[in-house]
Amino acid sequence: MSGRKAFQRNGATPEFKMALVGALGVGKSALTVKYITRRFIMEYDPDLEGTYTKHEDWDGHDVIVHVMDTCDKEDSDPGRYLKWADAFLIVYSITNRQTFDVARDYMESISIYLKSQGRECPVALVGNKIDLERYRQVNKAEGSSLATEYDSVFYETTAAEEYELVEKVFHRVIQEAHHDKYGHILQQLYIADDRTTSWGQQQPQSQQSAQQLSQHPHLHQQQQQRRPKSPKGASDKKDEKNQQKKTLNKFFKIFN
Numbered sequence: 001m002s003g004r005k006a007f008q009r010n011g012a013t014p015e016f017k018m019a020l021v022g023a024l025g026v027g028k029s030a031l032t033v034k035y036i037t038r039r040f041i042m043e044y045d046p047d048l049e050g051t052y053t054k055h056e057d058w059d060g061h062d063v064i065v066h067v068m069d070t071c072d073k074e075d076s077d078p079g080r081y082l083k084w085a086d087a088f089l090i091v092y093s094i095t096n097r098q099t100f101d102v103a104r105d106y107m108e109s110i111s112i113y114l115k116s117q118g119r120e121c122p123v124a125l126v127g128n129k130i131d132l133e134r135y136r137q138v139n140k141a142e143g144s145s146l147a148t149e150y151d152s153v154f155y156e157t158t159a160a161e162e163y164e165l166v167e168k169v170f171h172r173v174i175q176e177a178h179h180d181k182y183g184h185i186l187q188q189l190y191i192a193d194d195r196t197t198s199w200g201q202q203q204p205q206s207q208q209s210a211q212q213l214s215q216h217p218h219l220h221q222q223q224q225q226r227r228p229k230s231p232k233g234a235s236d237k238k239d240e241k242n243q244q245k246k247t248l249n250k251f252f253k254i255f256n
């Protein structure tokens with residue numbers, strides 16, 4: 001049975017929740033707003049955290065995507081996105097090695113958390129700001145290697161240039177999340193990495209709504225109940241490793 005047929009029989013609108021996490025200043029907000037509005041907005045309030053919703057039109061069918069642009073602070077509870085999300089984008093800046101180290105910590109912590117819950121979610125490692133190649137501190141092979149270590153997909157991208165670069169990352173994660181939820185072979189449903197097939201055009205957002213979002217990034221903020229999802233085997237590669245760094249110790253409080 002093809003994914004498409006199953007999708008058509010199942011009347012419910014597919015819905016996915018993904019959380020962007022990472023160090024401050026890596027471009028989580030820029031990537032979120034780029035995906036939602038197709039626009040690059042230069043400055044955000046670093047203390048703001050929000051959840052945004054976008055309707056994708058795939059081959060005439062509605063797909064709802066919720067994106068949480070997180071902002072972790074010392075005392076904040078990561079449970080707000082760990083429990084909520086169907087998928088995670090762990091973002092670092094290729095121009096800042098420290099943010100790559102933080103991304104590594106997130107990879108580890110999220111992996112351990114999911115395993116403790118018997119859950120598995122798509123996790124993508126995303127190296128952002130490739131438009132600033134001249135300032136690169138983390139080479140592509142390092143990112144790729146870290147992602148491989150955790151059985152995650154890896155992308156380098158930039159919020160500052162073509163929308164398609166950002167779209168590709170989000171669509172790949174949606175692909176994976178769709179597979180987890182509906183158990184379909186993704187290549188039959190959506191796109192291959194080179195985007196040769198099925199993803200429909202984005203529903204164009206009105207200029208007005210894009211402007212409103214840019215001026216009030218939390219316009220579409222909303223809370224949603226998490227939908228159940230089918231588990232997928234977690235990476236076993238890090239079972240023995242328990243080297244949580246201070247900044248991420250809070251993760252353990254959730255499930256210990």
Ligand SMILES: Nc1nc2c(ncn2[C@@H]2O[C@H](COP(=O)(O)OP(=O)(O)OP(=O)(O)O)[C@@H](O)[C@H]2O)c(=O)[nH]1
Nearest residue numbers: 024025026027028029030042044046129158159160
């Ligand atoms: N050149 C370039 N600048 C970017 C890119 N993404 C984000 N920025 C800039 O980097 C700065 C930080 O981006 P944010 O999106 O606020 O980063 P964040 O990860 O959300 O961090 P906080 O807002 O501190 O939580 C802003 O000035 C952005 O305009 C990118 O891909 N390329």
